[in-house]
């Protein structure tokens with residue numbers, strides 16, 4: 326025959342609040358955890374702080390394992406007489422928040438924004454990218470000038486019949502040749518400077534885009550996290 330569980334009043338249980346005599350109330354059941362004080366992985370002090378009240382909330386908040394729940398049976402000594410438990414010592418489970426249709430709509434809006442805003446930032450970056458670059462056309466003109474300078478030399482490599490002629494290294498031809506090289510060198514240096522300038526302008530632009538993106542994604546909640554209103 327199964328004997329009826331022993332009923333304990335709150336006052337009686339609350340008196341067992343010492344290290345050598347410790348009872349706790351969890352989910353309407355009373356446990357004498359005195360022999361467990363030294364072994365409790367959370368420490369004896371924690372168990373002591375859970376006395377003289379309904380400790381269900383504290384116990385559940387820790388997220389005790391099935392092993393811990395199995396161990397409890399060993400220390401079970403009876404039931405608590407719920408009529409004797411003062412209201413402010415009773416664990417009241419959190420109220421289920423009523424369903425709010427606006428919350429779903431807001432969550433949906435956030436998800437849409439999370440996809441649209443990065444796309445918008447990317448679109449803006451791509452649109453404005455050409456304006457941040459230098460126009461390289463006049464570099465090409467410089468190169469053309471160089472070619473013209475070369476052609477404009479006072480010596481001609483072909484004779485009238487189109488056959489190769491021995492070059493006459495007159496002083497002006499040499500000067501023209503030199504001039505052509507100087508222009509070519511200038512054109513290349515200018516081109517390098519333009520490239521350098523373009524990179525200098527693009528790096529902060531790109532950095533800004535990345536910063537805005539990262540800031541945005543850190544401010545908004547993740548798509549998997551629930552939105553609580």
Ligand code: HEM
Pocket residue numbers: 349356358365366367368371372375380383384387388389390391392393394396397400
């Ligand atoms: C008969 C009652 C209890 C038993 C048998 C018990 C058993 C255990 C066990 C076995 C663990 C190791 C972790 C696990 O397996 O979950 C643990 C951890 C712990 N318990 Fe208890 N426990 C009891 C009551 C309580 C109460 C009333 C509190 C009050 C707050 C509490 C607080 C803790 C804490 C803080 C830890 C440490 C968690 C961690 O370090 O991660 N326990 N308990």
